[in-house]
Amino acid sequence: MRGAAEPVETADLGADSWALALTPRLAQFAAVARHEHVTRAAHELGMPQSTLSRAIVRLEDDLGVALFARHGRTLSLTPAGRAFLASTERALLDVERATESVRADTDPTAGKVAFGFLHTMGSETVPGLLRAFRADHPRVRFQLVQNYGEAMIERLRAGDLDLCLTSPVPDYPDLVARRLDEQKLRLVVPDDHPLAARKRVRLAEAAGELFVTLEPGYGLRRITDALCAEAGFTPKVAFEGEEAETLRGLVAAGLGVALLPPPAVPRPGVAELTVTAPRAVREIGVAWMDGHPDTPPVAAFKKFLLGRRGQLIPR
Missing domain, CATH: 3.40.190.10 (Periplasmic binding protein-like II)
Structure with missing residues (x-):
């Protein structure tokens, strides 16, 4: 059994696990390629030069190809290294963009809320709610989904929605639902x-x-x-x-x-x-997945909705 600090032997891995094994070394490879010098790259990454040197040698061994030509203390990319660098930079850029997107969605002042509601609430009730909420949270973005109740419950379970307004108020063990108001029929x-x-x-x-x-x-x-x-x-x-x-x-x-x-x-x-x-009334409630962690904007909008009990439906 390997210790926690021991490297993963890629020879032991299936094809699907190659990305998992190589991903931590991509940024290291890119830094060395950028500086063409292990010591300067190690300084940028905040790691010992010897550790970085071993990581690059191991990466080459795992890939079965030389990525760098050595010239004393300096390095230069081989043709294979240049091809691998192009793909590596694209992958790292995708990760950076994904990280920025996730961070933006969780920003309490400018994140995103995926919110579902009934068709019958789309012309008046929901616009009024969003207008009131955005008075204090003007940069929060909303992904709005109109559907019937059961379809929205399924989208909650699939992770497509953070919250939904629905009727009747659902009663399922995997959901949390709170009654907000009632509407006369x-x-x-x-x-x-x-x-x-x-x-x-x-x-x-x-x-x-x-x-x-x-x-x-x-x-x-x-x-x-x-x-x-x-x-x-x-x-x-x-x-x-x-x-x-x-x-x-x-x-x-x-x-x-x-x-x-x-x-x-x-x-x-x-x-x-x-x-x-x-x-003749129908109860309107808000529902969300039990145990699902809220991002700051979702938590703020949920608190806002719960604070409007009895005031949701225009009278």
Whole structure:
């Protein structure tokens, strides 16, 4: 068994491990190539000259090719060394760029937050949140993703998102979720519907109607089905869609009724009725992966969201 300080024998490694074995010596090789002198390169790297000399000899042995021609105390690159240096410099530059990118993303004043949210929150709620947050964090960047709840949960698990606003509030052992607010749902009917003149309605009064709903898998579809069941009926679904405003258009065209959150801008052709029974609301929550470390900008935005409990949805 090798000690912690002993070098890795590349002869013992598979092809996939060559990069792992060679990577620590690439910067050393590049420094020697740049100075054409081991002592000056060792001074730049802050390491003993003898250690650097052995590292370069070992690198050549592992590669099976001479990278330098020796001329007393000075060195010059061989043709193989020049070819290897070009690739080495590109690799080191890629690492430097990746490091700078990661550091920028974790900068508490200018990092990045990958934030997911429901389509129905994209026109008003989320822009208002971002505007308020950026008043104190003007340099934080956002990668915004609009999707339905289950798709966002999967993207959280895949590491594509840091946080997401979703409904219903998820309950999974690998996630942390916090309820932030609730949003009233309305029964939306065509403006020439017999119920259109009403301001309030019991959901059971729509038991005989055709419904237009979001597709199965959407949180709002599960809420619609649950509310109808609580009202004593199973909705007869005529059309299924992927976006709430499309459903409003179908309602305006006389193709059914729908349970929807309020629109950002009133839509002509429909009437929106308050549902008095059962209590028709959807809970909005924020979710993130349990145990996943937060970068400073993500931690700041999470704290901001949790501080807006009960104030998330415009009233």
